[in-house]
Amino acid sequence: MRTINELAAQETLRGRPAGFDVERVRQDFPILRQQVHGKPLVYLDSAATSQKPQVVIDAVTRYYQAENSNVHRGIHLLSERATELFEDARAKVARFLNASDAREIIFVRGATEGINLVAQSYGKMSLKAGDEIIISAMEHHSNIVPWQILCQETGAALRVIPINDDGELLMDEFKKLLNARTRLVSVVHVSNALGTINPVKQIIEMAHSHGVPVVIDGAQAAPHLSVDVRALDCDFYVLSGHKLFAPTGIGIVFGKAHLLEAMPPYQGGGDMILSVTFERTLYNVVPFKFEAGTPHIAGAIGLGAAIDYLTEVGLDKIAAYERGLLAHATDALAAIPGLRIIGTAKEKAGILSFVLDGVHPHDIGTILDQDGIAIRTGHHCAQPVLQRFGVPATARASLAFYNTREEIDALARAIHKVTTLFG
Numbered sequence: 001m002r003t004i005n006e007l008a009a010q011e012t013l014r015g016r017p018a019g020f021d022v023e024r025v026r027q028d029f030p031i032l033r034q035q036v037h038g039k040p041l042v043y044l045d046s047a048a049t050s051q052k053p054q055v056v057i058d059a060v061t062r063y064y065q066a067e068n069s070n071v072h073r074g075i076h077l078l079s080e081r082a083t084e085l086f087e088d089a090r091a092k093v094a095r096f097l098n099a100s101d102a103r104e105i106i107f108v109r110g111a112t113e114g115i116n117l118v119a120q121s122y123g124k125m126s127l128k129a130g131d132e133i134i135i136s137a138m139e140h141h142s143n144i145v146p147w148q149i150l151c152q153e154t155g156a157a158l159r160v161i162p163i164n165d166d167g168e169l170l171m172d173e174f175k176k177l178l179n180a181r182t183r184l185v186s187v188v189h190v191s192n193a194l195g196t197i198n199p200v201k202q203i204i205e206m207a208h209s210h211g212v213p214v215v216i217d218g219a220q221a222a223p224h225l226s227v228d229v230r231a232l233d234c235d236f237y238v239l240s241g242h243k244l245f246a247p248t249g250i251g252i253v254f255g256k257a258h259l260l261e262a263m264p265p266y267q268g269g270g271d272m273i274l275s276v277t278f279e280r281t282l283y284n285v286v287p288f289k290f291e292a293g294t295p296h297i298a299g300a301i302g303l304g305a306a307i308d309y310l311t312e313v314g315l316d317k318i319a320a321y322e323r324g325l326l327a328h329a330t331d332a333l334a335a336i337p338g339l340r341i342i343g344t345a346k347e348k349a350g351i352l353s354f355v356l357d358g359v360h361p362h363d364i365g366t367i368l369d370q371d372g373i374a375i376r377t378g379h380h381c382a383q384p385v386l387q388r389f390g391v392p393a394t395a396r397a398s399l400a401f402y403n404t405r406e407e408i409d410a411l412a413r414a415i416h417k418v419t420t421l422f423g
């Protein structure tokens, strides 16, 4: 039997995977039609933030043009309509992640706020001095710093799963780290710096066999593969709307209902209460208990529209197309003399971090920009993992389903040019 990777590579060679038409998809993203420095824009920075399809832009515009009103408190028609759209968006997220109940979806600003919510609410409630939290060596700063803050506040300690030279977790080491003091595991599903897809199902099973709940940082996973929180059996899953073709400033935390119900509020204010007196406040039910203040209503509606759009295109088709694209990009970059790819895991999503002999990543990014090619350079909010590979920074090209083989070829040509300039 052939692997899915081989099948996908073959399909993309023949043209396009069945039912996936990248040129049609590109028509849905107006920003991609523009020129940058007189060259067609080649956007390879979707891991920093993704572009938005017209349907998402339209949903946000329509909300402000025709539906704008505050949610949950109004008696008038517009407020009822806004509330309905906002709660519809929550239900869409729940279906998208296969959560059993929309109550398990909390709207937050993004993955960062989501992890801070879990740390400050669940973490503070359940950790004490001497307890341990396990993260991995490839975490985004968002999945390191909130736990360090929690450790400072509680006296708990952080433990780190090491990785191999390909950027894969050392599962034997993870097994050794799990012990009677472990209270929580929090790992990234897909690494934004390396592209590694972690075996989160296995991690969750191992942690659960010790009675330890697991948080998954899904910011980079949701745009590339279908996520099923019930099949994974994760306790918390966080994602960012803006990485998922939706607006900035919106994201979600999925949490199992019984955990959310036991957790104290994260912030206090309007909407998260049932009644307030100066003596005593009764908190609202889940999920509203965690949504103090006026939420990003337009953002949530935009996220719902992005999910509708992704569902229509089909995440399985997207994943198959991107695998072919990544294989092509890996071959094209590996053929460039002096180029080293950082992150060569067997299971990878469309992220290519690399360094070039004798060229600072910043210079690569600047020269590529002159050719209209947008990549990211720097530490990608993941300094510890770059330290692990002995580099302070990399250049990173990150793919989305609107990218083409021609764009990858343009990237490879531009990097070749950089090597001759510095050669």
Ligand SMILES: *Cc1c(COP(=O)(O)O)cnc(C)c1O
Binding pocket: 047, 109, 110, 111, 112, 113, 140, 142, 143, 188, 190, 191, 192, 217, 219, 220, 240, 242, 243
């Ligand atoms: C982007 C990202 C985050 C943080 O997301 P924000 O939108 O900045 O809150 C966390 N983890 C990973 C893996 C990311 O790529």
